Amino acid sequence: MRPRSDKTALGLAWVENGKLKVKNPGPGGAPAKIIPSDGVEVFVEGVKITGETEVTESSNVIIRPVEQPPHVSFKFQITPDDLEAYVMLEVIDGVRYKVKDTEPSHRLELDVESEPIPACVDPQEIIQGAEKAGIRFGLDTQACHKVSVEKPSKPVLIASGVPATPGQDGKLEFAVPLEKVVELPLDEIQVDFRSSVKIPDVKAGQTIAVKTPPKPGLPGKGVSGKAIPPKKPRDPRLRAGKGVELKQEGDFVLAVATTSGWPRYNEASGIVEVDEVYYHRGDVDLSSGNLKTSGSIEVAGNVFEGMRVESEGNQTISGTVTDAELIAWGNITVRGNVFKSRISAGKDVKWLHRWNDLLANVEESLVRIMEIKALDRRLAEEAQNAAGNAAVADIKISDSEVLFDYFRQLIVSLSALYKEDLSQLPNDIIQRILGTREKIAGPRGDVYQRAQSIEGDINYVRAWIEYEFSKGESDVIVPYVQSSTIEASRDIVVTGQGALYSNLSAGRAVKVVGSPGIVRGGEVSAAELIHVNQAGSQGSAATVLRVSEKGKIIAGTIYPNTTLILGRLKARTENLLESVEIRIVDERLVISSRSGVVEMDG
Incomplete structure (x- = not known):
């Protein structure tokens, strides 16, 4: 294209085949002007122009299209647990610009067209970059190649570690209950709720708890190449307290009772112990149920109607016992009074x-x-x-x-x-x-x-x-007994008022020496000794004192109508006797008192 000849014409500029062409103006005309645009740099006389600039045919004009090369960068991220590594790509394609051909114009605004330059991702660069970032294990090269092709905008997993194999926690299993339990038989129509409550109990030699030791896990390996230690398995504490010993049986540790009684476990300290005494802090009634233990027992309150307390050890009852039953292999001590009850101390041997x-x-x-x-x-x-x-x-x-x-x-x-x-x-x-x-x-x-x-x-x-x-040598100690039956394999000691209308039987001795220490009504029997302050009553209540042939009876006062039995010999008092001692001498019943000595054939 060539501009028309006109002396008064303005200067013209145009682009032809990518090159700038300029025609000077006619006389009095203004030179052509060029305006640069984005994507191209224009230099006039060696100076880069940024705005509208006049040019003539003699001007040294250089038009340089801008080229933006493609951009590729990688970022690698390793998870805190060192088990995964991700790559994040930043990929920007490049741009190549070209000046468009234009018609002649006095005021020429350069126009460009763009051509993209695709960004290329080299998988080897990803692999090398991962190694430099500290990823030294579990790298997935196929994933790296896939990333180089697909160029995803989201993070991509390129490496995986091997997690640690967890171990097994140790276990502590209890073979006996540590709390009260209620056992209700399903096959019975009528249930005695008094016997349904079971208190914690263990016998000597019985296993209380079994500890299964923890098993350690296996270490893993992180993407950084470092070992990943397994989590330490839980190891429950197990220590032997009083009345307990630990025994190793294979892989297991057994807590075995060395004494009978009340098993307890302190989770904080891990101590398993057996207390020979079970402490019941209250009354024995329907709410508590009957109490039974292989050790000893102490009751802080009373024992009420229809209830029973059994133990293989000793018993101490702080309150009264009313229409109830106490059975123990050991000693029984009742600090309150006993009414209409049965008490038995000593194991049947x-x-x-x-x-x-x-x-x-x-x-x-x-x-x-x-x-x-x-x-x-x-x-x-x-x-x-x-x-x-x-x-x-x-x-x-x-x-x-x-x-x-x-x-x-x-x-x-x-x-x-x-x-x-x-x-x-x-x-x-x-x-x-x-x-x-x-x-x-x-x-x-x-x-x-x-x-x-x-x-x-x-x-x-x-x-x-x-x-x-x-175990068959046990005592019963009570302050006062009324309308009850008491048996002891060794001694019965009544420390208070005495025993009224009750049957007392001891393997060795019965001592009713409190204040006033009365035995009135019922029968008292012992193998070796009966020692009472008063026996019988002025109302002639039928009272029987019985010992073996080798035993003796000592009394402060014996009222009339009191039956005395020593072995096969028997006598009944007709008068008041004081300061009395009765025994068998040469197969004759000898009664010594303040009134004198009486010998009888019985």
Whole structure:
């Protein structure tokens, strides 16, 4: 295109094939003007112009299209747990500009057209960038290639670590309840709610709790290449307090009661203990239910109608006992009065006498055999010292028929033990008794050795029998008793007013020595001693005092119509007696009092 010739024409400028063309103006005309635009830089005489500028054919004009290169950047983010790494791309395509051809114009505003320059993402740059960012494990190269192609605008997961394998928490499981529980039988139409409440209780040798130890987990590995430690598993605390010992059985730890009583656990300290005394802070009534424990028990209040308190240890009742029942293997102490109730202290050990007799037969045979063994050894030593004395040297008791007679007696005695019902005995005692069978019948050892091998087992059983017998020596101590029955394996002591219309029976002694210490109505019996301040009454209430043939009765005052029984001898008082002592002397009943001495055939 060429502009027309006109002397008075204005200067013109145009773009042709991307280059600026300029025509000078005619005489008196104004030069052409050019205006730069975005995307292009214009320099006139070496100076970059930013606004409208006149140009002529002689002007040195340079038009330089702007080119913006593509932009690619990466940011990497590792999660706080070091298990994941993400890449975030910032991708901006580039732009290349080109000046458009235009028609001649006195005032030429440059116009441009743009052409994009696509940004290219190199996956190797992502991989190298990840390594520089500290990602050294679990990098997914396929994910990196996919990112380079798709160029997502959101974060993309490119690396994953291996999480730590969690361990197993330790467990503490209790084999017995630690709180009161209510047991209601579903198969019974009528339920005795008094017996439905069970207090925490454990017997010696019983397992209270079982601890399963924690199992450690396995470490993982983070995307940074560092190990990820597993969370430390919970390890419940378990410590032995009083009345408890810890036993290791395989992987498990057992808390075993060494005494009977009330099991308790303190979660803060981890201490398991057995208190020999269960403390009941209140009355024993329908709200509490009957109380039963393998240890001892202390009741802060009263024991009301129809209720029962049982324990294998001692009992202490701070209040009164009314129309109730107290049963204990140990001692029973009631600080209040007792009305219309039954009290029994001491374990029934009559069944033990059978075992005691059977064991005594075994022990006797063992003693005989060991005596022969000792004699045999002594004679052998004498024979060795008396060299040349053939008569002494030939003596050997172990060949005698006497030894084998005693051994046969031992076998018979043991057989009698084996024939008894062992199920009522503790497991350790059963094992000891049955263990003697294999030892005594074993093929090895002579008679002495086999007999000696069971001595330890027999001694163990003897110790257990003596311990059980000791439980049968219990006392009852009360201040006042009325219309009640009291039994004690050892002593009954009435410390206050006395016993009215009650039956008292003691294995050793009954002592009613309080103030005034009256026994009126009912029967008092003891094996060795009855000691009362007053017996009977002026109203001639029928009162019976009974002791064994070897026992005696001591009384401050005995009223008429009081029956006195010592063994098979019996007498009834007709007059008031004071300062009385009664016993059997030479098979005659001797009554000593302030009035004198009376002997009777009974």
